[in-house]
Amino acid sequence: MSTYGPLLKTPGVGRVIAAQLTARFPFGMLSLAYLLHVEHIFGSYGSAGLVLATTSVGQAIAGPLTSRWMGSWGMRPVLILTSLVALASMGVIAFVLMPLWAYVVIGFIGGLAVPPVQPAVRTIYPKMVTSSQLTPLFSLDASAQELIWVAGPVITTFVATQIGTVEAIVVAMVFLVIGGIWFIASPELGRVRIPRSKRAFGVVLRRPSVVVATLTGLLLIGACAAVEAGVISAFGEGSPNAGIVLAIFAIGSLVGGLAFGHRPIAPNSLWARMLIVFIGLGLATFGTGFWWLAFALLIAGGGIAPALTVMFGSVSATVKFSDTAEAYGWMGTGQLIGAAGGSAVAGFLIDLHGATGGLVVGAAAAFVGVLLPLVAKRWLPDLRGRDASPIPDTEPVVLPT
Incomplete structure (x- = not known):
């Protein structure tokens, strides 16, 4: 702290x-x-x-x-x-x-x-x-x-x-x-x-780090959306327990971000932090009781903000300053698609298998979210000993007060 x-x-x-x-x-x-x-x-x-x-x-x-x-x-x-x-x-x-x-x-x-x-x-x-x-x-x-x-x-x-x-x-x-x-x-x-970008719209997606961050963010937020649907299904609309468990999930992310998110970013950082999310969501699939879900999602939450920190830092350090806003826009789009897709797939499996179906979708998305940055770690920057500042453009970006 x-x-x-x-x-x-x-x-x-x-x-x-x-x-x-x-x-x-x-x-x-x-x-x-x-x-x-x-x-x-x-x-x-x-x-x-x-x-x-x-x-x-x-x-x-x-x-x-x-x-x-x-x-x-x-x-x-x-x-x-x-x-x-x-x-x-x-x-x-x-x-x-x-x-x-x-x-x-x-x-x-x-x-x-x-x-x-x-x-x-x-x-x-x-x-x-x-x-x-x-x-x-x-x-x-x-x-x-x-x-x-x-x-x-x-x-x-x-x-x-x-x-x-x-x-x-x-x-x-x-x-x-x-x-x-x-x-x-x-x-x-x-x-x-923000300098006017000299590159065509979408060219920033040629940066592998942007693609990895966007897809991993899609999987992470998709996992969270699926878990939210599963938790609500587990306790029903009239119970406050769903809101309490989801609040604990978010508190886990808050604590994890403050405790670990500031650590130096390495090529292995993203998959390692996604692994924390997967372990917690994997545990959540073994039961739908209040205390078990609260415990499992507290663990899972501990990896969310730290993983997002790696995504933001990796993108910032590997694109030109004029392209950072568009790159973050693509990341936001990926997360929205993940939220919609996670909720939809979870809803389908909840109808078939109950609340556990939604939790399984979340764990599966998190597992793929571990594999993707692990396989693609050579495309992620090593920021140990250096900062996450964007690649500078030739034109000035800070105006006088």
């Missing part, structure tokens, strides 16, 4: 972390809020799932595109435009009664307009700290984002059940407004400019 004290004393770091977490917080709430709201209107989880699916498709398409636009138009214009469209789409879904196809269309538009806060903040991090602080900063960021997935669903469930589903979406909108203004107003967004 002594690593993070000096880091948080660096001017702007704590503020930017808090601002970007607040700006991203609504998207830890929105899936559940939309699910409950659309189901309440149509009385069908299938209809709600269709809206969520098209929203996720929109997010997956937009990730690398909006991230790349920040190099052409600047971070603030892209973040302002996408935030306004996303806010409008949330308001329409909350307050306008429409046929199902209209909810699907608005959900898709809202997905396309998700502000690229994560690529933006991870692009400016290298310009805020010293090179030796960059890997710990990635670790702190990956750990802190677990707060989104712990508190977001809890707040959404409470507001939706105790007040109403419209109000649950409105709370997400309030977080988007406050967090968006706070993050967009950050001085760092005015001082750091």
Whole structure:
């Protein structure tokens, strides 16, 4: 923990972390809020799932595109435009009664307009700290984002059940407004400019490190989504135990990230950290009792934030600064595909084999997530003794204050 004290004393770091977490917080709430709201209107989880699916498709398409636009138009214009469209789409879904196809269309538009806060903040991090602080900063960021997935669903469930589903979406909108203004107003967004990339869209995927990080992230988040479905199935909708177990899962990630995520990154780091996730999820398949799942998922969670730290650091260190935002956008797309695919496959096996089926899907995805970076370790950088700063572009990127 002594690593993070000096880091948080660096001017702007704590503020930017808090601002970007607040700006991203609504998207830890929105899936559940939309699910409950659309189901309440149509009385069908299938209809709600269709809206969520098209929203996720929109997010997956937009990730690398909006991230790349920040190099052409600047971070603030892209973040302002996408935030306004996303806010409008949330308001329409909350307050306008429409046929199902209209909810699907608005959900898709809202997905396309998700502000690229994560690529933006991870692009400016290298310009805020010293090179030796960059890997710990990635670790702190990956750990802190677990707060989104712990508190977001809890707040959404409470507001939706105790007040109403419209109000649950409105709370997400309030977080988007406050967090968006706070993050967009950050001085760092005015001082750091992403150079316009000279390479064609998608060329960054020729970097093996980007492909490995994107696919491993897909498998990791797919495993987490499958486990979430399995845990909810194990305890049923009316029990608080599912939420408690999933919170423990996220707390394990938070603790793991703070304890281990700052360690030097080597070519073997990614598969080794994914192995922790696999061991925990493998144990989870042997029982669906509360205490057993809590124990197993606490172990599994310990590898999540550290693995994400390796992915972010590996990409940052192997691409040009002008390409980092697009690279992180592709990583986000991979994670969204993983979340959708993990939930879908888990749902199918839960219908056939009960909650254990979902847990098996999670363990299987994590196992492949160990094998992939193990086989591809020669494509991952060795950052022991060096930092994770991006490859510099020829044009300047830090503007005078």
